[in-house]
Amino acid sequence: MTSADEDLIQQMRRLDGLHDTVDLTVGGQAVDYPTRYVLSRAEAEEAVRDLGTGDLRAGRWERQSW
Numbered sequence: 001m002t003s004a005d006e007d008l009i010q011q012m013r014r015l016d017g018l019h020d021t022v023d024l025t026v027g028g029q030a031v032d033y034p035t036r037y038v039l040s041r042a043e044a045e046e047a048v049r050d051l052g053t054g055d056l057r058a059g060r061w062e063r064q065s066w
Contacts, residue, residue: 002041004041005040005041005042008022008038008040021033021034022034022038024038
Protein backbone atom coordinates (compact mmCIF):
# COMPACT_ATOMS: atom_id res chain seq x y z
CA MET A 1 0.00 0.00 0.00
CA THR A 2 1.38 3.39 -0.96
CA SER A 3 1.38 6.47 1.23
CA ALA A 4 -1.26 7.98 -1.09
CA ASP A 5 -3.52 4.99 -0.38
CA GLU A 6 -2.90 5.37 3.34
CA ASP A 7 -3.66 9.11 3.16
CA LEU A 8 -6.95 8.39 1.41
CA ILE A 9 -7.89 5.77 3.99
CA GLN A 10 -7.11 8.20 6.82
CA GLN A 11 -9.17 10.90 5.12
CA MET A 12 -12.09 8.50 4.78
CA ARG A 13 -11.83 7.52 8.46
CA ARG A 14 -12.10 11.18 9.48
CA LEU A 15 -15.37 11.59 7.65
CA ASP A 16 -18.50 11.54 9.76
CA GLY A 17 -22.11 10.84 8.75
CA LEU A 18 -22.53 14.40 7.49
CA HIS A 19 -19.59 14.24 5.10
CA ASP A 20 -19.77 11.15 2.94
CA THR A 21 -17.67 12.44 0.04
CA VAL A 22 -13.97 12.70 -0.75
CA ASP A 23 -12.47 15.65 -2.63
CA LEU A 24 -10.72 14.35 -5.74
CA THR A 25 -9.11 16.10 -8.67
CA VAL A 26 -9.78 14.52 -12.07
CA GLY A 27 -8.20 16.10 -15.13
CA GLY A 28 -7.59 19.29 -13.16
CA GLN A 29 -11.28 19.49 -12.16
CA ALA A 30 -12.19 19.25 -8.46
CA VAL A 31 -14.86 16.61 -7.82
CA ASP A 32 -16.81 15.70 -4.68
CA TYR A 33 -16.87 11.91 -4.96
CA PRO A 34 -18.93 9.50 -2.81
CA THR A 35 -16.61 7.59 -0.46
CA ARG A 36 -18.31 4.28 -1.16
CA TYR A 37 -16.98 4.42 -4.74
CA VAL A 38 -13.39 5.35 -3.92
CA LEU A 39 -10.85 2.72 -5.03
CA SER A 40 -7.35 2.16 -3.77
CA ARG A 41 -4.55 2.60 -6.30
CA ALA A 42 -4.22 -1.21 -6.63
CA GLU A 43 -7.97 -1.60 -7.26
CA ALA A 44 -7.92 1.16 -9.87
CA GLU A 45 -4.92 -0.41 -11.63
CA GLU A 46 -6.63 -3.81 -11.63
CA ALA A 47 -9.79 -2.25 -13.10
CA VAL A 48 -7.78 -0.56 -15.86
CA ARG A 49 -6.09 -3.90 -16.64
CA ASP A 50 -9.51 -5.61 -16.83
CA LEU A 51 -10.78 -2.94 -19.21
CA GLY A 52 -7.66 -3.20 -21.35
CA THR A 53 -7.93 -6.96 -21.71
CA GLY A 54 -11.72 -7.05 -21.99
CA ASP A 55 -11.90 -9.39 -18.97
CA LEU A 56 -15.20 -8.10 -17.56
CA ARG A 57 -16.30 -10.90 -15.23
CA ALA A 58 -19.92 -10.66 -14.08
CA GLY A 59 -18.94 -10.95 -10.41
CA ARG A 60 -16.76 -7.86 -10.70
CA TRP A 61 -18.39 -5.79 -13.44
CA GLU A 62 -21.97 -4.75 -14.11
CA ARG A 63 -23.12 -4.54 -17.72
CA GLN A 64 -25.55 -1.80 -18.65
CA SER A 65 -27.98 -2.22 -21.51
CA TRP A 66 -28.78 1.10 -23.09
